[in-house]
Amino acid sequence: MNVTRPVRLLHVTDPHLFGDEACTIYDVNTASSFRKVLDEALGDGAPPPDAILATGDIGDDLSPQAYRWFRDSLRGIGVPVLCLPGNHDEPALMAQLLDSDGFQYCGRAEFGGWGIVLLDTHLPYDPSGYLTKSELARLEADLRALADRPVLVCLHHPPVPVGSAWLDAVGLRNGPEFLAVIDRFPQVKAVLAGHVHQAFDRQRGQVRLLTTPSTCAQFTPGTARCVMDVRPPGYRWLNLMPDGTIETEVVWLRDWVVAGRPRDSRA
Ligand SMILES: [Fe+2]
Numbered sequence: 527m528n529v530t531r532p533v534r535l536l537h538v539t540d541p542h543l544f545g546d547e548a549c550t551i552y553d554v555n556t557a558s559s560f561r562k563v564l565d566e567a568l569g570d571g572a573p574p575p576d577a578i579l580a581t582g583d584i585g586d587d588l589s590p591q592a593y594r595w596f597r598d599s600l601r602g603i604g605v606p607v608l609c610l611p612g613n614h615d616e617p618a619l620m621a622q623l624l625d626s627d628g629f630q631y632c633g634r635a636e637f638g639g640w641g642i643v644l645l646d647t648h649l650p651y652d653p654s655g656y657l658t659k660s661e662l663a664r665l666e667a668d669l670r671a672l673a674d675r676p677v678l679v680c681l682h683h684p685p686v687p688v689g690s691a692w693l694d695a696v697g698l699r700n701g702p703e704f705l706a707v708i709d710r711f712p713q714v715k716a717v718l719a720g721h722v723h724q725a726f727d728r729q730r731g732q733v734r735l736l737t738t739p740s741t742c743a744q745f746t747p748g749t750a751r752c753v754m755d756v757r758p759p760g761y762r763w764l765n766l767m768p769d770g771t772i773e774t775e776v777v778w779l780r781d782w783v784v785a786g787r788p789r790d791s792r793a
Contacts, residue, residue, distance in 0.1 A: 532765040539720030540740035545591030552743030581720040582612025582682030612682040641672035645681040655683030676770035738762040758782035
């Protein structure tokens with residue numbers, strides 16, 4: 527395949543939506559902040575991205591209405607939406623409501639010569655993440671199937687510590703097992719996660735490890751205990767280049783007033 531243009535992706539994560547649009551967490555109305563992120567990211571008249579990636583904690587109250595609201599907010603954009611579950615999600619509901627009509631739940635996808643693999647790290651009633659043996663085997667099978675295409679792997683829980691002890695304690699429990707798999711596939715160029723409500727960007731060998739701010743409230747990086755950040759909602763652009771490199775940029779909402787450091791410290 528002769529690919530000459532980048533694949534452009536919009537990454538949104540941890541919107542923590544509720545069945546009731548009026549609900550807030552960390553003093554942020556999550557429906558309102560999610561809508562503002564979409565308006566700012568997509569409302570400038572530029573061509574739409576090739577796809578939207580949503581890496582978990584899409585819902586916060588285990589309600590089908592939260593996922594329907596997410597689906598209805600994105601459906602009109604007319605680009606594929608690739609989803610995976612976070613610790614606050616209900617995977618069965620996501621598979622039921624977010625795996626048709628332009629939405630994809632987990633699995634793998636291909637865009638413009640790139641492969642994308644979407645993993646499930648959800649553990650019931652547990653904030654930390656885990657890749658089951660079958661999910662690790664599926665990752666390996668997908669990477670084999672994608673052969674020499676450059677690959678972006680997406681999951682909710684970052685596979686390495688990000689430097690905040692309280693978040694690292696609820697990270698991916700078997701991160702080393704995951705890294706051992708991707709180390710055998712040099713076509714993996716980046717790993718993209720959510721969960722930590724902050725931006726992280728570190729090179730590990732040939733793989734770039736990225737996390738993205740939440741579309742609602744943020745956690746202050748580098749803290750032993752939960753400290754809310756006054757930064758506004760955010761999102762990330764990724765350009766997957768034809769040569770296998772990645773250009774990426776985090777954007778924080780411009781038009782957002784943070785009244786003060788949010789009070790709630792719920793993890
Ligand atoms: Fe979250």
